[in-house]
Amino acid sequence: MSSRRGLLVLSWGLLGVVVAVVLAVGTLGGAEPTPAERVRSLSGQVACPTCAGQSVLYSDAGISVQIRTEIAQRVEDGQSDDQILTALAQAYGREALLTPSASGAASLAWAIPGFAAVVAIAGLAFAFWRWRPTTTEVSDEERSRVEEALREREVDGGA
Amino acid sequence: MNAIVGSAGVILGFAAAGFGAISLVVGLIWQRPALLRQSITYAGLVFAGSLASFVAMERALITRDFSIEYVAQVGSSLTPPLYNFASLWGALEGSILLWALVLAGYILLVAIKFRHRLTDPLVAWAMVTMFLVALFFFGLMVGPANPFTTWSPPVGYDGPGPDPLLQNHPLMVAHPPMLYLGYVGFTVPFAFAIAALITGRVGEGWLVETRRWTLFAWGFLTAGIILGAWWAYEVLGWGGYWGWDPVENSSLLPWLTGTAFLHSVMVQERRGMLRVWNLSLLCATFALTILGTFLTRSGVIESVHAFTTSSIGPALLGFFAVIVIASVGLIGWRGDRLRSPGSIDSPLSREGAFLANNVLFGGFAFVILLGTVFPLVVEAWNGDQLRVGEPFFERMSVPIGLALLTLMAIAPALPWRKTNVETLATRLQWPAWFGGACLLIALALGQRGLGTLAGYGLAGFAAGAAIRQVVLATRRQGWRGFVGRTNGGMIVHLGVILIAFGIIASNAGVESREFRLEIGESGVIEGHTITLVDVYQEDLPRKVRTVAAIQVDGGEIHEPAMNLFRASGRAVPTPSVRTTWTNDIALSIFPVESIDDPIGIRAVYQPLIAWLWAGGALMAIGTVLSAFPGRRRKPTDPTSAPLPERAPEGASS
Structure with a gap:
């Protein structure tokens, strides 16, 4: 029993090490995103001004093609993501960005889910706390009654 | 002729639903069983009415x-027969017509299924609820969304046909009906929930009776959503399958609450707990289908799916309000009876996991609803125009998705009531190593990034847990290890995991390139060579079709095309996708001035896209397997924890 338990601990421990190493290797050595990846990611954050609810990335409207080209140009010029998004917001209006801003009324879009997460976790914790198991005393009489009921059921149902 | 038959059908359905509801309520209040037994007749009449109007509309479209x-709006003499048939649900009025037909079908099926129990108040109130819902939808067609209004077309008139995007792929025939079967199907459990509240029989009886109805509604909704994603992928030409468009979101919302319900209902059946929660989830699911219809059919949100602005918005919003108020009111009224007899012993139990699952699904639905309506609320409040798009939804859904995968990995190994860490560690040992192996393979294949790698690892872990469950069940029960709710559910989980792999891999590995090629030239994307072999133009009656023949890796030829519709001047692409089990290359071409110019080609490379569709198929199979009766406990079997061992003499317990 104890050797099985030891093996179990060893197995989980080993797995923990493997996972930690893999995640470290896979995360720390991460290369910078390539220019093409940056253009793609940025295009996904800008709304196509003339189409219904699509991002520039997924639209072939003339203006979208133009904005994609502009983004590619700015990436090539070495501008940072923030700089590019700010410039685009100035050119096409704040509503051209698909990400709600972190200030003003729009920031509620971020704050409310955060608040909801806190409430949800607190609620779950409260539910489990409220439902703590209560130890019930079981008398011998109740035990025999249960055993009898189970026996009867087996006879009835043929199990 | 068609208009007369169609209008008559609509009026018949409207009247039958109205009289059915009234006579049932009268029969219930004055206790006249004879009146209650008539509900099957009314159900038949509602169905006959909707079928007549459906057939009349199809006949009008075909002739x-x-x-x-x-018909003048969506029909055209040039539309191919298949898309002509499907154009019935291509615009607002017709889609309501389809909704009514599906709803009437469900009502009739319920009446037939419960034909021996029509005098049971639970069934009767459920019928009343469904008749009222039908009354609303037929009312829409009598009033603001009448599909059979007539006019005098000029001589030789020919319609524009359905939106070009809707006549581009056969999936358009299957996707909307599937979705409607799912949406509308939730009316049945909702009606029984309302009936349970009205009659006060809020125990587990109604749940068990509507279990399969809910399951099938959920299965159809799942299939509808996945077919929609597939259609978008094949037709829209940007290599995407999910754009967090308001319409997509509004189909996902009831799916999320419905999924939460399918899980938490097991806690109620088994332990009698979470009654209020389950009723609320069902009411929310139904209300969200109506809210989604409002958002997408009223024109308040701009979306690639939105039909033209219509006057049915206020009606749908009002109906939504009625549903919410009625549900909340009834639940509040029955509050005393809804108190649960049981309690959760430990977070480390099946019911604890289901509860956490519900919080996650509920939270997921909440943030998606928030993101979808937030711009509306802000605009109504201070007039600011802002957008909440893909980046927001992705940032929200990644952590929730990872948390759900974690639960999927742990929960199947958890017993009811409680367990200890050692038991759990033993049961999860191999599934966890399976996840570890997936992680290692992903790393070896060059995948990087914390979220991506964690996703692969957790999805593998969850797959291991599901496979373990299926293996144990088949070892014990033979082929029956595949059927029944628990086992079928594990097959559904495996489908979800395939989809998770597809989503993670395609998001992490997507690569898109735009080329400008002359005939004979090649471009390279992710090590795959695409060569432009030929370009030609077809002059078709309605459009000019430019086709580029492109060879992928020196093998098969793909022919993406660009259709220029003469009437509207719209350019609609027809992409072509090279699919393999490991990766897809979606090819589309840009509009061309002259075919002698170099052709603009977009190639989008994404790994594991095929896993999405395979996962969807597996989910459908799993749903069907879940519906078969497995080796289940009798509903009357006792569910109690084993008694604590009798403490030895003298020892304290």
Whole structure:
């Protein structure tokens, strides 16, 4: 029993090490995103001004093609993501960005889910706390009654 | 002729639903069983009415009866038969017609299924609820969304046909009906929930009776959503399958609450707990289908799916309000009876996991609803225009998705009531190593990034847990290890995991390139060579079709095309996708001035896209397997924890 338990601990421990190493290797050595990846990611954050609810990335409207080209140009010029998004917001209006801003009324879009997460976790914790198991005393009489009921059921149902 | 038959059908359905509801309520209040038994007749009449109007509309479309405005709007003499048939649900009025037909079908099926129990108040109130819902939808067609209004078309009139995007792929025939079967199907459990609240029989009886109805509604909704994603992927030409468009979101919302319900219902059946929660989830699911219809059919949100602005918005919003108020009111009224007898012993138990699952699904639905309506609320409040798009939804859904995968990995190994860490560690040992192996393979294949790698690892872990469950069940029960709710559910989980792999891999590995090629030239994307072999133009009656023949890796030829519709001047692409089990290359071409110029080609490379569709198929199979009766406990079997061992003499317990 104890050797099985030891093996179990060893197995989980080993797995923990493997996972930690893999995640470290896979995360720390991460290369910078390539220019093409940056253009793609940025295009996904800008709304196509003339189409219904699509991002520039997924639209072939003339203006979208133009904005994609502009983004590619700015990436090539070495501008940072923030700089590019700010410039685009100035050119096409704040509503051209698909990400709600972190200030003003729009920031509620971020704050409310955060608040909801806190409430949800607190609620779950409260539910489990409220439902703590209560130890019930079981008398011998109740035990025999249960055993009898189970026996009867087996006879009835043929199990 | 068509208009007369159609309108008569609508009026018949409207009247039958109205009289059915009234006579049932009268029969319930004055206790006249004879009146209650008539509900099957009324159900038959509602169905006959909706079928007549459906057939009349199809006949009008097929015979190109342009005297009906709707046909004039979506019909055309040039539309191929399949898409002509499907154009019935291509615009607002017709989609309500389809909704009514599906709803009437469900009502009739319920009446037939419960034909021996029509005098049971639970069934009768459920029928009343469904008749009222039908009354609303037929009412829409009598009033603001009448599909059979007529006009006098000029001589020789020919309609524009359905939106070009809707006549581009056969999936358009299957996707909307599937979705509607799912949406509308939730009316049945909702009606029984309302009936349970009204009759006060809020125990587990109604749940068990509507279990399969809910399951099938959920299965159809799942299939509808996945077919929609597939259609978008094949037709829209940007290599994407999910754009967090308001319409997509509004189909996902009831799916999320419905999924939460399918899980938490097991806690109620088994332990009698979470009654209020389950009723609320069902009511929310139904209300969200109506809210989604409002958002997408009223024109308040701009979306690639939105139909033209219509006057049915206020009606749908009002109906939504009625549903919410009625549900909340009834639940509040029955609050005393809804108190649960049981309690959760430990977070480390099946019911604890289901509860956490519900919080996650509920939270997921909440943030998606928030993101979808937030711009509306802000605009109504201070007039600011802002957008909440893909980046927001992705940032929200990644952590929730990872948390759900974690639960999927742990929960199947958890017993009811409680367990200890050692048991759990033993049961999860191999599934966890399976996840570890997936992680290692992903790393070896060059995948990087914390979220991506964690996703692969957790999805593998969850797959291991599901496979373990299926293996144990088949070892114990033979082929029956595949059927029944628990086992079928594990097959559904495996489908979800395939989809998770597809989503993670395609998001992490997507690569898109735009080329400008002359005939004979090649471009390279992710090590795959695409060569432009030929370009030609076809002059078709309605459009000019430019086709580029492109060879991928020196093998098969793909022919993406660009259709320029003469009437509207719209350019609609027809992409072509090279699919393999490991990766897809979606090819589309840009509009061309002249075919002698170099052709603009977009190639989008994404790994594991095929896993999405395979996962969807597996989910459908799993749903069907879940519906078969497995080796289940009798509903009357006792569910109690084993008694604590009798403490030895003298020892304290």
